[in-house]
Amino acid sequence: MAAKHITVLATGGTIAGRGARGLGRAYVPGQIGIAEMAAEVRALGIDAELSSVDIAAIGSQDIGWTEWDRLYGYIKAALNDPGVDGIIVTHGTDSAEETALLLDLTLPADTPLVLVGAMRPADAVGSDGMRNFANAVRTASDPAAGGRGVMVVMGDQVFAASDVRKAATSHIDAFRGFPRGPIANVTPASLDWFGPPPRTGEGARFDWPQTLPQVDVLMAYAGMSPCTVDALLQCGATGLVLAGMGAGNAPGPVLDALADAVRGGVPVVRASRVDQGYVDRNLEVDDDARGFVAARSYGPAKARILLQLLIASGITDPLAMQVHFDRR
Numbered sequence: 001m002a003a004k005h006i007t008v009l010a011t012g013g014t015i016a017g018r019g020a021r022g023l024g025r026a027y028v029p030g031q032i033g034i035a036e037m038a039a040e041v042r043a044l045g046i047d048a049e050l051s052s053v054d055i056a057a058i059g060s061q062d063i064g065w066t067e068w069d070r071l072y073g074y075i076k077a078a079l080n081d082p083g084v085d086g087i088i089v090t091h092g093t094d095s096a097e098e099t100a101l102l103l104d105l106t107l108p109a110d111t112p113l114v115l116v117g118a119m120r121p122a123d124a125v126g127s128d129g130m131r132n133f134a135n136a137v138r139t140a141s142d143p144a145a146g147g148r149g150v151m152v153v154m155g156d157q158v159f160a161a162s163d164v165r166k167a168a169t170s171h172i173d174a175f176r177g178f179p180r181g182p183i184a185n186v187t188p189a190s191l192d193w194f195g196p197p198p199r200t201g202e203g204a205r206f207d208w209p210q211t212l213p214q215v216d217v218l219m220a221y222a223g224m225s226p227c228t229v230d231a232l233l234q235c236g237a238t239g240l241v242l243a244g245m246g247a248g249n250a251p252g253p254v255l256d257a258l259a260d261a262v263r264g265g266v267p268v269v270r271a272s273r274v275d276q277g278y279v280d281r282n283l284e285v286d287d288d289a290r291g292f293v294a295a296r297s298y299g300p301a302k303a304r305i306l307l308q309l310l311i312a313s314g315i316t317d318p319l320a321m322q323v324h325f326d327r328r
């Protein structure tokens with residue numbers, strides 16, 4: 001079989017980080033150019049043709065609309081190139097779930113597109129970057145990779161963008177999926193999918209927006225004051241995501257302030273600050289009466305991306321928005 005052609009778009013992150021000097025911990029993300037990393041993986045004898053572009057060289061905590069818009073432009077160009085079989089985006093792990101979901105919701109599901117990062121910088125002892133990268137090449141080159149939407153490859157596992165989240169700050173198996181766990185196991189020499197592609201032929205769910213509106217996240221806690229809601233509205237929030245307690249709860253006065261925000265034309269999505277689980281409609285909170293949307297399986301970071309796309313698309317009716325959260 002002819003070697004697959006993979007476009008690698010680099011954004012930085014720990015996978016390109018340097019400075020840990022073996023046993024040290026402090027380092028700077030985004031120090032190694034993608035050409036160097038691609039040369040290293042090629043030297044391992046990987047069976048794929050890689051062409052690479054540095055889009056950015058940042059920690060993913062600094063990623064935002066400028067980098068996303070640039071990245072999307074390069075992805076579209078790669079998609080329009082009949083010689084490209086798959087795309088890899090190297091990315092910091094902190095916000096990988098946000099970039100992955102944004103791309104998943106705005107690209108056709110048939111594109112084999114894989115985000116990959118690392119928990120340890122390239123020069124740390126036991127660095128996971130090159131293995132994750134080799135695993136990403138393996139995944140993006142696989143004939144059965146299409147029809148699964150955007151994927152994240154970390155720790156010898158493949159996750160779907162809609163499920164994945166970073167669940168640990170420093171372990172190399174830091175990523176988890178909810179409600180589905182991994183959709184495949186991968187090593188540089190093997191790839192085992194757990195089922196057929198579920199989204200073959202599915203088009204992009206949203207157009208790429210002109211820009212993304214300001215949506216802010218507020219976390220609930222015991223004794224929380226409703227002033228936080230007012231402060232965010234004064235800062236220009238056009239949508240709010242509540243990282244609520246438990247199944248999306250918050251003190252009564254905060255819920256009242258959020259309902260006022262909805263009445264003022266600012267959509268509110270209730271998610272949870274708990275690591276995983278569903279936030280369903282109308283349990284302890286009367287979403288129907290207050291005009292809220294329930295985030296279902298999405299955590300706050302993912303719920304924010306979907307709310308931004310909904311507002312950018314002019315979809316702000318709570319029940320119309322709810323359909324998109326229910327669909328995943």
Ligand code: ASP
Nearest residue numbers: 013014059060092093094
């Ligand atoms: N702060 C880094 C980043 O997200 C962490 C990492 O890549 O693992 O870019």
